[in-house]
Amino acid sequence: MEIQLWREILDPYGQAVSEITTKLNNFRLECKNHNIYCPMESIQGRVKEVSGIIDKMRRKGIPFERMEEEIEDIAGIRIICQFIEDIEAAVEVIEKRTDMEILHRKDYLTNQKKSGYRSYHLIIAYTVNTMKGPKRLQAEIQVRTMAMNFWATSEHFLQYKYKNQLPEQISAQLERIAQATTQLDEEMMKVRNEIMDAENNNSIQCLLVKDILNTIENLYRLSNNEREAIKIQDEFYRIYQLNDLNALQHFHDQLDILSEDNQTQSIN
Ligand code: 0O2
Numbered sequence: 001m002e003i004q005l006w007r008e009i010l011d012p013y014g015q016a017v018s019e020i021t022t023k024l025n026n027f028r029l030e031c032k033n034h035n036i037y038c039p040m041e042s043i044q045g046r047v048k049e050v051s052g053i054i055d056k057m058r059r060k061g062i063p064f065e066r067m068e069e070e071i072e073d074i075a076g077i078r079i080i081c082q083f084i085e086d087i088e089a090a091v092e093v094i095e096k097r098t099d100m101e102i103l104h105r106k107d108y109l110t111n112q113k114k115s116g117y118r119s120y121h122l123i124i125a126y127t128v129n130t131m132k133g134p135k136r137l138q139a140e141i142q143v144r145t146m147a148m149n150f151w152a153t154s155e156h157f158l159q160y161k162y163k164n165q166l167p168e169q170i171s172a173q174l175e176r177i178a179q180a181t182t183q184l185d186e187e188m189m190k191v192r193n194e195i196m197d198a199e200n201n202n203s204i205q206c207l208l209v210k211d212i213l214n215t216i217e218n219l220y221r222l223s224n225n226e227r228e229a230i231k232i233q234d235e236f237y238r239i240y241q242l243n244d245l246n247a248l249q250h251f252h253d254q255l256d257i258l259s260e261d262n263q264t265q266s267i268n
Contacts, residue, residue: 004064006050012135013075015128017045020077020100020139027093035203037196039089041146044078072123073140080149083192084109084185087120087143094122094141101125103138116178117152119144147181147188201245208245208252212236215259222266232258 024043031038048056053071056062062070079090087109094100106121122141127134144152155174158166166174188195216236220229232255239251 009068010047010050010074012128012130012137013047013139015130016075016126016137016139017047017077019128020075020126020141021045023097023099024077024079032203035200035207037200039081039086039093040079041082041086042080044080046076048074048076068137072138075126075137075139077139077141078149079141079143081143081145082195083188084145085189085192087145090143091120091122094124099126112178115155116175117155118148118178118182119152145185145188147184151178151181205245205248208248209240212248212252212255215255219259219262222262 021043024040028038028040028043048071053067053074056071057064057067060070068074081087081090095102101124103123103125105123108117108119108121112118120143122143124139124141125136126139127136129135151174154177158170158174162170213236216229216232219232220226223229236251239247242248
């Protein structure tokens with residue numbers, strides 16, 4: 001048996017996890033900056049523990065030479081979504097990318113596992129550029145809702161605690177919780193539009209406030225008229241307290257006109 005340099009083997013997987021999570025987080029940021037709803041609520045990533053890899057190789061009878069081909073989740077990414085519908089949208093985002101090639105899928109949503117596990121898995125090929133040159137490797141992207149994630153994480157800890165020999169009573173409890181999480185996802189779907197509306201209004205309000213305060217600051221700097229700037233600022237705080245998005249939008253638009261006039265005057 002030759003020496004197995006685990007760190008050297010796993011480093012590119014660490015790099016892949018870090019790159020993929022950064023890229024997906026950048027996608028989230030892009031959505032936010034364009035005020036577009038993002039189907040990905042959060043992104044997590046991890047490199048499988050060496051003990052987890054060894055256990056899986058033993059369990060499945062995988063020889064060391066075939067480890068990287070056969071163990072698809074050495075690099076693992078998890079996309080957490082708010083709603084079930086978001087899962088499909090998040091998968092579409094991955095499908096459109098040119099830097100991630102989908103090799104195959106495991107649909108545990110339509111084919112829920114006996115354990116109660118629900119999730120959508122994509123096995124992708126991803127290339128990292130290392131000191132030794134490019135390396136194409138596999139990574140597993142798990143896409144699931146918050147409720148599914150809550151169940152899977154709890155079950156995973158319990159399996160660990162009971163060394164994969166869950167007492168019947170715990171198994172029955174987990175089954176009931178799995179049913180409850182499915183129900184929760186269905187209920188959430190019904191209020192999706194309302195929640196999305198609220199989120200949308202909130203992000204519009206944030207952008208308006210930022211924009212208004214920027215304009216007031218610019219007006220002050222351009223005109224050096226502190227009294228006028230304070231008057232506008234006071235009016236902004238008054239309107240903000242009304243908690244009326246239309247009024248805020250109107251104030252924003254009026255301020256824009258004022259700012260344009262001021263700029264024209266200063267040029268002339
Ligand atoms: P970890 O600790 O997340 O790395 P298998 O032979 O079923 O164990 P396989 O063939 O690689 O694994 O594919 P599968 O079934 O799609 O499992 C891949 C990963 O999905 C698992 O990795 C888990 O993260 C998750 N998963 C699958 N089934 C279950 C389940 O019943 N409960 C929970 N909590 N997670 C599950 P690992 O290697 O099992 O674990």
